[in-house]
Amino acid sequence: MNEKYHEKDPMSDVISDDYRILQIISRFGIKLGFGDQTVEATCRGAGVDVNTFLTVVNYVKDPAHARISEMAEQVNVPALIAYLKNSHSYFVDFRLPGIRRKLLEAIDLSTGNRLAMLILRFYDEYAQEVSHHMTFENEHVHPFVETLLQGRLPVETFRNIEEQYDEQHACIEKSLTELKNIIVKYYPSDNSAQLMGEVLMDIFMTDEDLHSHCHMEDTLFAECIRRLEHDVRQKGGESTLPLPTDEKAEPAGTDLSEREKEIIVQVAKGLSNKEIADALFISVNTVMTHRRNISRKLQIRSAAGFTIYAIANGLISLDDVQL
Numbered sequence: 409m410n411e412k413y414h415e416k417d418p419m420s421d422v423i424s425d426d427y428r429i430l431q432i433i434s435r436f437g438i439k440l441g442f443g444d445q446t447v448e449a450t451c452r453g454a455g456v457d458v459n460t461f462l463t464v465v466n467y468v469k470d471p472a473h474a475r476i477s478e479m480a481e482q483v484n485v486p487a488l489i490a491y492l493k494n495s496h497s498y499f500v501d502f503r504l505p506g507i508r509r510k511l512l513e514a515i516d517l518s519t520g521n522r523l524a525m526l527i528l529r530f531y532d533e534y535a536q537e538v539s540h541h542m543t544f545e546n547e548h549v550h551p552f553v554e555t556l557l558q559g560r561l562p563v564e565t566f567r568n569i570e571e572q573y574d575e576q577h578a579c580i581e582k583s584l585t586e587l588k589n590i591i592v593k594y595y596p597s598d599n600s601a602q603l604m605g606e607v608l609m610d611i612f613m614t615d616e617d618l619h620s621h622c623h624m625e626d627t628l629f630a631e632c633i634r635r636l637e638h639d640v641r642q643k644g645g646e647s648t649l650p651l652p653t654d655e656k657a658e659p660a661g662t663d664l665s666e667r668e669k670e671i672i673v674q675v676a677k678g679l680s681n682k683e684i685a686d687a688l689f690i691s692v693n694t695v696m697t698h699r700r701n702i703s704r705k706l707q708i709r710s711a712a713g714f715t716i717y718a719i720a721n722g723l724i725s726l727d728d729v730q731l
């Protein structure tokens with residue numbers, strides 16, 4: 409097909425050209441069975457903004473060459489928000505629970521396999537992190553944009569929200585990559601190689617899908633928000649009450665100190681912050697600061713993630729892990 413999809417292309421040809429468009433169609437609420445209709449006719453029939461649909465599919469087809477500024481002009485922001493919300497439901501309510509069901513079939517929990525239990529715990533904490541992030545977007549970012557769409561200026565600026573956005577995207581993407589690596593490198597799937605292969609395929613595809621979703625938010629959606637905010641400012645929009653925000657990102661830096669490694673080992677052994685503070689003769693606040701710094705450096709937030717990191721890097725043996 410062409411380099412880009414156009415409104416007169418038959419919808420069935422677009423799907424045959426790139427099967428990933430199937431997911432986009434369902435997230436826009438378009439049902440299959442459109443016969444030989446064009447993209448334009450199918451979208452109109454489903455009450456979907458044609459330009460927004462085309463912008464999203466062309467972005468997914470070739471994100472590296474996406475002209476974000478031009479694309480942002482074509483987008484109907486409420487239609488894009490509806491698409492992103494449906495994508496969140498897809499990940500949180502359908503995709504991630506589906507992977508968990510397959511993971512449960514593939515790993516061996518019956519014999520108290522510690523690594524299997526850690527992988528499952530890591531996955532559950534990861535799914536919770538994705539859900540937390542998408543709830544943050546649904547409850548804070550989207551209402552922020554909806555306020556702008558009403559011509560009002562929230563006291564919170566997008567620049568402020570953007571920091572959390574970037575940090576959370578980096579975390580959820582890194583965690584899934586970590587999970588893939590842990591399973592591939594360390595999980596011996598003796599009797600369930602096929603099942604584990606299936607789960608890994610699902611995880612790889614979800615990783616790609618989630619990366620595309622986050623990347624679109626970081627670029628196209630962010631550009632739409634910046635433009636809206638700029639327009640409302642130009643028109644002298646009224647300020648509204650501040651929106652709640654999460655913690656701010658911390659400064660850069662990557663190497664773990666010896667003290668931080670000690671903290672990771674204590675967390676892997678199952679100690680609470682208070683117990684770690686007592687064991688290392690430091691305050692609970694200092695432990696919490698160390699844990700925040702470690703999370704920032706490793707892009708790992710969960711205790712299960714710390715534990716797997718500690719095992720994978722030889723800081724602790726699997727036998728010392730508290731389950």
Ligand SMILES: [Fe+2]
Nearest residue numbers: 492542545625
């Ligand atoms: Fe999102």
Ligand SMILES: [Fe+2]
Nearest residue numbers: 545577622625
């Ligand atoms: Fe996001």
